[in-house]
Amino acid sequence: MIKPTSSHAKNYRRTLNDSKNDPRLTTDVFYRNKDPIVKALTPYLEELDGQVLEIGSGTGQHLINLAQKFPNITWQGSDLDEIHCKSTDAWAKDQSLNILKTLKLDASTDWANTVEHLKEFDLIFSMNVIHIAPISVINGFFENANQILKKGGLTIFYGPFKKGNNYHGEGNKIFDQKLKRENPNWGLRCMNNIIKLAKVTDFLHYKTIEMPANNHVLVFKKLN
Ligand SMILES: C[S@@+](CC[C@H](N)C(=O)[O-])C[C@H]1O[C@@H](n2cnc3c(N)ncnc32)[C@H](O)[C@@H]1O
16 A cells, blocks of 8 residues: 655645644645646536546545536545545535545556446546656556546646656756655656556547646547
8 A cells, every 4th residue: 555655744734724623634736736727627627517537636625626617527536545535525515516425546456446336437637646656556547547438538647747867847856856765666757658658558648738837737538
């Protein structure tokens, strides 16, 4: 089982208020990234009225923000971490939004059967996850997504990436080194390697979108 390290937990385990009864977590980075993320994902979400799954929802704030912007979609959050699942559910509570109870799942395992009751998804996305997880998470992501996505469905990653051994900015290089010190199985992933892995499971690289702070969005389409 992959566990967040202490520094990861510190960044992603800040409670919204001091009450022990409020499981909602928050991050500053959410407030910086939320609008550019909505803008980048809008072309893929605005026409949808089906089901979207998020892998590694973290605090749950992005899921709730997207659900508010696109209320016709049924949203399914998930995370490996129980505390993060509870935070997502707590943010979703009382919002009258189309958000299902957050699923506890490890993206590196065979998780497709945990969501098969929901039938076919239109889109599966994951933000800021694959660099703080072993490579098996990307493999697991594509293999399982292939089973539960509709033909033509999309998978989307957001976060910092490398291209070969080249970094988009010095900050990403320092971040990569820091991640590897924390856990040698972590680190920024090469975009081209992800595109190759996607091909193996029948996903076509569809689009790369440059995002603020040297982040990128990678979009893949399921061919069959
Ligand atoms: C850096 S946080 C990002 C959270 C959120 N997506 C965001 O952008 O704010 C990474 C999240 O991935 C989750 N995670 C790590 N490994 C995972 C795995 N193998 N399967 C599912 N979730 C995982 C962590 O528990 C954490 O909530």
